[in-house]
Amino acid sequence: MTKQKTINRNFKTVLFDFDGTLFNTAEADQYVGRQKKLRRFSPEWVQARKEYLEHIKQCPLYDGWLQVFEYIKANNIQAAIVSGNNREVLNVAVRHYGLQDIFPKDKINRIGCKDATGRRIRKHGGNPLLFEYALKQLEETPTNVLAFGNEMCDAQAAGNAGIKAYHCLWGAKAEDINQMIVDPDHQCVTSPSQIIDILRSEIISQSQ
Secondary structure: OOOOOOOOOOEOEEEEOOEOOOEOOHHHHHHHHHHHOOOOOOHHHHHHHHHHHHHHOOOOEOOOHHHHHHHHHHOOOEEEEEOOOOHHHHHHHHHHOOOOOOOOHHHOOEEOOEOOOOOEOOOHHHOOHHHHHHHHHHOOOHHHEEEEEOOHHHHHHHHHOOOEEEEEHHHOOHHHHHHHHHOOOOOEEOOHHHHHHHHHHHEOOOOO
């Protein structure tokens, strides 16, 4: 039998997906579909984009996140959003909900789908590039980080970057939920409030 390698971890940073994890963006998704059918930067595209950003402001945080943010702030835990959505959308949502102290812009704590060169980077297929880029921006090592996301690709991409990941079931698709539940390697979270217990048991506060 092959011995499983033990990885020493010292968790100090948490990464959160945006769509379906922090925010319920289902209502705004129709505007993304409209944009994809239009010529980029055409008047129609610009209007669809404007409507999408306005609807992002109406997308609610899932219940329980404000308590999680309070815990993060009180314990000096670094937090960042790592999303396949673009940074403009993340900025609109963070400003609208007054979360700048949790995800400060000057610390590059809002990682969208483009790197510093403007290259698009995605999490699909377990591609770790977005998480690797986030680690570089945050000056963190994978063993110091936890990740939370609602899609299989979130956990796969984080895992491929060496990051311990949890599946958030409240925004997950049915097929993803079925796969998460039956696979013993997948660690699932059923509500944001449960994340406080996870952080309490796994995170070593930077204030210590």
